[in-house]
Amino acid sequence: MSEDKPDIRQHAVKTDPRPRRTTEGDAFTMLVVGVASLGGTISEVGEVLAGHAGQTLARWVFLDAIATEADTVAEISRRLGQARQSVQRIANVVVGDGLAVFEDNPAHQRAKLVRLTPAGRRVLRKISVRQKKWAETAGELLGGADIAATAALVRRLAEVVEDTPV
DSSP: TTTTTTOOOOOOOOOOSSSSOOHHHHHHHHHHHHHHHHHHHHHHHHHHHHTTTTHHHHHHHHHTSSSSOEEEEHHHHHTTTHHHHHHHHHHHHHHTTTTTEEEETTTTTEEEEEEEEEHHHHHHHHHHHHHHHHHHHHHHHHHHHHHHHHHHHHHHHHHHHHHHOO
């Protein structure tokens, strides 16, 4: 530093650019952030469970969607809330792996039905057995009353999120 200039250091002022929320708004935001984080964690667990059968979470969800009856890709995508093209890609993969087959649809000339094969049933069972053990252990740790109360809150949260204008 030169002797004729004083040592002036500027410090960054830390200000939060976000507007202040009400107590309820803060609590809601924390709940949404927690639910989003939990969703990611549950997806990671799903990948591990499916991975034990050589599958991915997306393939497991697809196989589970046709576990009880054959359906069209369009209908499966509506039920899962996924883009039809994404579900079609997964359908093509599981059919290619011999876990499902495309069948003619008597109700529609072009929209094929997707049905599990015996190999697909075996894979789904293998994943489901592991998931059952995991779910029962987690359920015991939480307890039925807490699970029921949380499930009710999650349903209410979904309603509020869907019904509240952005």
